[in-house]
Amino acid sequence: MKKNIYKIVCTIMLLASVQPSCKKNFQEINTNPNTSPDALPQQLLAPALVNTVTVNMLRARTISNELMQTTVSQTDGEGAVFRYDIRPNQADYTWNNWYQQLSNFKDIYTIANQPVNFSKGYQGISLICQSWVYSLITDTYGDVPYFQSNKARDGVFEPAFDRQKDIYLDIFKQLEAANTLLTGAANVVASSDPVFNGNAAQWRKFGNSLYLRLLMRLSGKAEVSADVIAKIKDMIDVNAANYPIMTSNTDAAVLRWTGTGYLTSPFINNVREQDWRAPAMASFFIDNLTKWTDPRLYTQFNGAAGGVWSIATVSGSFVGVPSGYAAGTSPTTKSYFYSTANGPGGKSYESEPLSGNIMNYAELQFLLAEAAAKGYISTGTAQQYYDNGVQNAITFWLPTYFTAPVTLASYETAADIAWNDSLPLDTKMEMIHVQKYYAMFWTDFQQWFEYRRTGHPVLPKGPGLINGGVMPARLNYPVYVQSANPTNYKAAVAIQGADVISTQVWWQRP
Incomplete structure (x- = not known):
């Protein structure tokens, strides 16, 4: 015991004796001359x-x-x-x-x-x-x-x-x-x-x-x-x-996710596979895409295995759950996002390179369509901006979709979403903002912000809502x-x- 105490005291005295020399030139000695002391842009x-x-x-x-x-x-x-x-x-x-x-x-x-x-x-x-x-x-x-x-x-x-x-x-x-x-x-x-x-x-x-x-x-x-x-x-x-x-x-x-290093989608590292596919697709989201036979949902384009947004089905057809449904009714989940493990051909939005969307060209076109329809600007027409928005919202995901026999006019006509300049302004706003809703798919909170600003698109309200x-x-x-x-x-x-x-x-x- 005495020997141990003696060793500790000697060690403390030794450290005290060398302390001044340790302080001398401390900053210079411990600075790497090959690096900047401050982070660079x-x-x-x-x-x-x-x-x-x-x-x-x-x-x-x-x-x-x-x-x-x-x-x-x-x-x-x-x-x-x-x-x-x-x-x-x-x-x-x-x-x-x-x-x-x-x-x-x-x-x-x-x-x-x-x-x-x-x-x-x-x-x-x-x-x-x-x-x-x-x-x-x-x-x-x-x-x-x-x-x-x-x-x-x-x-x-x-x-x-x-x-x-x-x-x-x-x-x-x-x-x-x-x-x-x-x-x-x-x-x-x-x-x-x-x-x-x-x-x-x-x-x-x-x-x-x-x-x-x-x-x-x-x-x-x-x-x-x-x-x-x-x-x-x-x-x-x-x-x-x-x-x-x-x-x-x-x-x-x-911000394009390459799947390498820090450019790996956060969905892969932060969301469990079972949690990724747990939420059901909502009826509003699915119903419009189904009605339009939209290529972002369906598998018909160029023989692709699964729509670009990779939504799975249980019953073989795209069916959503009504948002705000009455408590206790528990609708059956029939459509949901694929996870990496079970997407067709390995395809899943979970690892989609384009999912890091900040602002895209289609959103801008719909902003300009609104501005033109309201008379804020005179360069270009509301229809021109609207058509550009519809086309580029799809070609953002499917760059070559609008080629023969598919044209923008044939798509809009078949989907019954072609612009009609004789419609009332509020109807035009609904047309613009329904399309803009899909253009802003998974773009932070922009869909929510724009709904709060405009009241469009008109969302169905279920009996189970509070607030x-x-x-x-x-x-x-x-x-x-x-x-x-x-x-x-x-x-x-x-x-x-x-x-x-x-x-x-x-x-x-x-």
Whole structure:
């Protein structure tokens, strides 16, 4: 025992005697001279994009798909999203992860603004990505931290919540700045960018297309509609050359899953096989595709083994479950998504390369169709944009579908979805938004956002809905925010309204 104590004391004395020499030149000795002490933009961009799209895909599966009647996760228990029953803790995942990735996107701008790393390309891309993520956050929750968010390193631990109007107006400024930065900007490192392979011009087109998406979201808000509509007209009719937008499916903002390394679909790593195929396909989603004999569903195109969205059937025909069905009735699941193990020819949406959709060309065309139908723009007609949207929503998945004997006209006529300019405006809006609903298949929460904005497409309402049968208008703030940021949380609720899913966000109100 005494020997052990003696050894310990000697060891302590020895360490104390060498401590000064250990401190000498410590930082220089422990710094790798061959690496940068700070992360570079090309190191941050791909992980931030992958992580953001991962969040979007996983929560679209459990929230947007259920609310918007793509799927029905059949249960009579609590927390059935398809019944408009959303648990408070379901709001945490998107809030936490979106804000986390904003730190990375902001760092890209800061680092790319330093003389040694200066890059207008990365700066512009950063502003577009920040605008994209902030729009997701505010459209999901309403008033949120914006101007003071992600500043913990500066000592801001309880950021103020900003009004949605102020957030949107500043996002527009950021997208204007991004358009300027990317004008003639050099491409960025291709390997750092899994969306456009470093192509600055395509990022510029995406940024302006995103700008139009967000402008249209405010176009019906009386408080700002005049300025918003004027900007839409400026971008399309007056100064189109200064605001290039997507011109084809090759410009679509899609994070393509290659199946290799970090570009492996999050469905494979985060969703169990049995959970993947458990939700039934909803009647609304299946019925339209069946009525149109749509190639995205059927197996007829070029002898393909299974429609592009790989939906299985139990009875040999596509039959969905009515969303919002009465509790206790338990409809039989007859159609569901294939999993990797049992998809025809190994085909499954679970590993679909195009499932990482951020914004595609068809969505943009339907935005322009709405703008033309409402008289916001005069360049192009509503029918031209509508037809482009219908065609490219399909060729996004099946590039060569519209070849003889299948033409766009024959498809639209057979499906009874051909444009008719004599129809009332609301009927035109329904036509546009039904098609847009499918174009935005699994695109984060966009189907839900657009339904809240327009009321289209008209969704059937089952007898088992709660929340008064009214589509949820937002997600609640994470519960921990009430204790972590109590003063600003209370101020936000006092201005916006009760922290419940029925409180409308600013742009939803007349």
